[in-house]
Amino acid sequence: AQRVTQPEKLLSVFKGAPVELKCNYSYSGSPELFWYVQYSRQRLQLLLRHISRESIKGFTADLNKGETSFHLKKPFAQEEDSAMYYCALSGKGFQKLVFGTGTRLLVSP
């Protein structure tokens, strides 16, 4: 079975501090990993996908198959980064997304 674990419900940092939101997954096949973000009163939207290895809004995430992790990082947090972040897993043979429980990021001035 596929599973995504986000161990932190809340991460609170000051503006300018580094941020790391943790995500671990369980899947025996070849995974596709995503980070989705939900800002206040907005819909869920895709932030990053591991396959494109891009940086969006200063965020990056590297897939570590050995540690089965896909942590989301940003070197300097901004107040506008405050949101709910969900890690999600898909893979060959299944089309659904399996989500973690989410981490709320709160960036204080």
Place this chain on the structure above:
Amino acid sequence: DTGVSQDPRHKITKRGQNVTFRCDPISEHNRLYWYRQTLGQGPEFLTYFQNEAQLEKSRLLSDRFSAERPKGSFSTLEIQRTEQGDSAMYLCASSTTSGYNEQFFGPGTRLTVL
């Protein structure tokens, strides 16, 4: 707005009543998904369609739940004999079959069962 749309945005009903939600995907997307999200949880998969064919249903989807996508465009999710445990946000998403599985989400329908 060319994104995924859902209707209604909010629904309050009494236990035992039937409710139906609608989802309109992005027009060129042939895959459509339904998820349910309760407080403090991430979205949980319910079912998905490729064109008009329903290809997968979660075990979460009891017999009281039925979804259709009759012409391969919009989809409906019906819940019969609603229970208080059905109270949740129901999310719809769509994607194409090409490339990686990037899903675009609608705003959701919040269901409250009294």
